[in-house]
Amino acid sequence: MEEADAPGQRYIPNFVIYMALGKPKVDINKYRFIVDGRVENELKLSYEELKALPMKRIITDFHCVTGWSVKEVEWEGVQLNRFAEMAKPMEDVEWVYFTSLDGYTTVVAFEDFMHEDSLLVLKMNGSPLPIEHGYPARIFIPHLYGWKGAKWVYKITFLDEYRDGYWEALGYSQRGRVFLEERFKTI
Ligand SMILES: Nc1nc2c(c(=O)[nH]1)N[C@H]1C(S)=C(S)[C@@H](COP(=O)(O)O)O[C@H]1N2
Numbered sequence: 001m002e003e004a005d006a007p008g009q010r011y012i013p014n015f016v017i018y019m020a021l022g023k024p025k026v027d028i029n030k031y032r033f034i035v036d037g038r039v040e041n042e043l044k045l046s047y048e049e050l051k052a053l054p055m056k057r058i059i060t061d062f063h064c065v066t067g068w069s070v071k072e073v074e075w076e077g078v079q080l081n082r083f084a085e086m087a088k089p090m091e092d093v094e095w096v097y098f099t100s101l102d103g104y105t106t107v108v109a110f111e112d113f114m115h116e117d118s119l120l121v122l123k124m125n126g127s128p129l130p131i132e133h134g135y136p137a138r139i140f141i142p143h144l145y146g147w148k149g150a151k152w153v154y155k156i157t158f159l160d161e162y163r164d165g166y167w168e169a170l171g172y173s174q175r176g177r178v179f180l181e182e183r184f185k186t187i
């Protein structure tokens, strides 16, 4: 196995599929993507409305905290900072919490959310997201470990205070930055 550029990581050819809480049933006609919490404008968008937003395409590596990475994956989706532009988070927002159709949750710092490459991914390697990779939409933030990328995500909540998600409650890092090797909580 080839060593990845990221500290303590090795490349493998294909993703390991994780579904800690099982694979949800998705009814795309009922699916709504919600932005709420400490915002001026709450948002509720259908899949069709999401697909009509401007997209960004990036090619970058994916890093799972358990030590595997996948090289040069193509991701396409809506920049997360656009949802902040539309929803207008309040000045005291410091964290952003994600909720998925399967009940999975995770949390990232507002600063990481606002990075220009942080995406609500709708397409992977040129095709709509496969169900096992999180169809209709998943989060991907290239400089954070994979668990921060909620699959089957349907809600973004802006918070003024930190709140644990699924893996954070089990001891994983609040921030999860790959190049700082923030794997586990230190406090
Ligand atoms: N809803 C949900 N999202 C999730 C997970 C999960 O179990 N459920 N696992 C996370 C972890 S630990 C990783 S590494 C990536 C794996 O992405 P993949 O299943 O597309 O390979 O999804 C993340 N998002």
Ligand SMILES: [Mo]
Residues within 6 Å of the ligand: 018, 064, 065, 066, 146, 147
């Ligand atoms: Mo992971």
